[in-house]
Amino acid sequence: MERSPRRYLLYASLSYAYAILRPLQEEIRRRGDEAAWFLEPSCPDMLLLDERRISTLRDAIRWNPIAIFAPGNHIPDFLPGVKVAVFHGYPMKKRIEKIDDHFTIRGWFDIYCTQGPSSTPYFRMLEKRHGFFKVYETGWTKADSFFRNSNHVERSSDRPVILYSPTFTKGISSAWDLLPTITHLAATRQWDWIITFHPKLDDQQLIDDYQRMADKMPNVEFARLNKGLETFLRSDVMLCDSSSITVEYMMLGKPVVTYRNTHPGPHLIDVRNADDIGQAIETALTRPPELMKEIDRYTSHHEAHRDGHNSSRVLEAVDDFIAHHAGHLHRKPLNLIRRLKLRLKLRYYHL
Incomplete structure (x- = not known):
C-alpha cells in the first residue's frame, strides 16, 4: 500500500x-x-x-x-x-x-x-x-552539491581568478580595511576578481565604494551575494578573514589566504599586514603540497x-x-x- x-x-x-x-x-x-x-x-x-x-x-x-x-x-x-x-x-x-x-x-x-x-x-x-x-x-546539506557534481565550470579566460568574500562583523571583517589593497592589486596584477559580501553586511557606503571600484575596473566583478558553489568554481584562490565560508571553499581543494584570521593554522596562508596579501596569493596559486594536505585534513574535521x-x-x-x-x-x-x-x-x- x-x-x-x-x-x-x-x-x-x-x-x-x-x-x-x-x-x-x-x-x-x-x-x-x-x-x-x-x-x-x-x-x-x-x-x-x-x-x-x-x-x-x-x-x-x-x-x-x-x-x-x-x-x-x-x-x-x-x-x-x-x-x-x-x-x-x-x-x-x-x-x-x-x-x-x-x-x-x-x-x-x-x-x-x-x-x-x-x-x-x-x-x-x-x-x-x-x-x-x-x-x-x-x-x-549544502555539502551534497559539492560532492555530487562534476565541479567543472567554463572559464572565460586563463587568468587566475581571486574570490574575495569577507565576513560581516565589524572588528573581524576585513572589508573596511582591504578596499585600497584590493584596488591596488586589481590594477597591478594579472588577475581577475570576484567580490561578494555576506548578506548581513549592510554598510551601504562600503557596498557603494566597492561597486564604484568594480565599475572602473574591467577585471573586477562585484556581486552583492555569493552564489556558493557556482561562485567558488569560477575562482582559484579565496581571500577572506575569519568567515566560516573558508571551510566550504577549501572542501573543493582550493587554497585560502586570510587577513588577520582569529584562529590561523597550517591550512591557511594568513597574513597580518595588508601589504603581504599579494605575495600570499601568489604562493596560494602554486598550491604547495603541504598546504593542500593540511586543507584536506582540516576540512575533513569539519565535514x-x-x-x-x-x-x-x-x-x-x-x-x-x-x-x-x-x-x-x-x-x-x-x-x-x-x-x-x-x-x-x-x-x-x-x-
Missing part, C-alpha cells in the same frame, strides 16, 4: 538558505514527497519556477508539514512539525574571547543535524545537559560526510525522531521573550 506524500517546509530568513536547503528539496522530491518554502521578509525571493512558495504563516500552518528545516538561529514555535536546525555554516570561533555562536541553544529546535567532529561532540554534551532535543550527525547523501541522512533523522523520541523528551523552555519578539517580527499575533 502506497503512503501519502510527506510534506516538508523549508524556512528561509536570508539568501544563503537557498544553497543549503535546495539539496534537501531535491532529496525530498526524489522520495516522492513534497517541499514548500516560507520566506521571511528579510529573504529575497529567488525561488525557481518549479519551487512552491507558501506566502503566509496561516498557509504554512494549513500546509501541516511533518518537519521544518531552518539554516538560521530561530524557527517559529507555532508552526506544526519537527523543528530541525541544519545550520548556516561550520563552527568557527571568530572571536577568541567568545564561545562560538554555532553552539548557542536558544530553545527553538527539536533536532540538530551536525556536520562532523568539529561540532558533534559538543552538541552531544549539550543534548545531555538540556534534554529537550536530539543530535544526529548527518553532514551539512565528515562526503558521499553526497547528507540530505538523505537528515530526512532519516526526522523519521527516527518521530518514531523514537517525539513526545518523550523534556519540555522546551518557555522562551516567552524570544517567542514574542519573533511574533512581532513576523507580524503573527495569534496564540
Whole structure:
C-alpha cells in the first residue's frame, strides 16, 4: 500500500538558505514527497519556477508539514512539525574571547543535524545537559552539491581568478580595511576578481565604494551575494578573514589566504599586514603540497560526510525522531521573550 506524500517546509530568513536547503528539496522530491518554502521578509525571493512558495504563516500552518528545516538561529514555535536546525555554516570561533555562536541553544529546535567532529561532540554534551532535543550527525546539506557534481565550470579566460568574500562583523571583517589593497592589486596584477559580501553586511557606503571600484575596473566583478558553489568554481584562490565560508571553499581543494584570521593554522596562508596579501596569493596559486594536505585534513574535521547523501541522512533523522523520541523528551523552555519578539517580527499575533 502506497503512503501519502510527506510534506516538508523549508524556512528561509536570508539568501544563503537557498544553497543549503535546495539539496534537501531535491532529496525530498526524489522520495516522492513534497517541499514548500516560507520566506521571511528579510529573504529575497529567488525561488525557481518549479519551487512552491507558501506566502503566509496561516498557509504554512494549513500546509501541516511533518518537519521544518531552518539554516538560521530561530524557527517559529507555532508552526506544526519537527523543528530541525541544519545550520548556516561550520563552527568557527571568530572571536577568541567568545564561545562560538554555532553552539548557542536558544530553545527553538527539536533536532540538530551536525556536520562532523568539529561540532558533534559538543552538541552531544549539550543534548545531555538540556534534554529537550536530539543530535544526529548527518553532514551539512549544502555539502551534497559539492560532492555530487562534476565541479567543472567554463572559464572565460586563463587568468587566475581571486574570490574575495569577507565576513560581516565589524572588528573581524576585513572589508573596511582591504578596499585600497584590493584596488591596488586589481590594477597591478594579472588577475581577475570576484567580490561578494555576506548578506548581513549592510554598510551601504562600503557596498557603494566597492561597486564604484568594480565599475572602473574591467577585471573586477562585484556581486552583492555569493552564489556558493557556482561562485567558488569560477575562482582559484579565496581571500577572506575569519568567515566560516573558508571551510566550504577549501572542501573543493582550493587554497585560502586570510587577513588577520582569529584562529590561523597550517591550512591557511594568513597574513597580518595588508601589504603581504599579494605575495600570499601568489604562493596560494602554486598550491604547495603541504598546504593542500593540511586543507584536506582540516576540512575533513569539519565535514565528515562526503558521499553526497547528507540530505538523505537528515530526512532519516526526522523519521527516527518521530518514531523514537517525539513526545518523550523534556519540555522546551518557555522562551516567552524570544517567542514574542519573533511574533512581532513576523507580524503573527495569534496564540
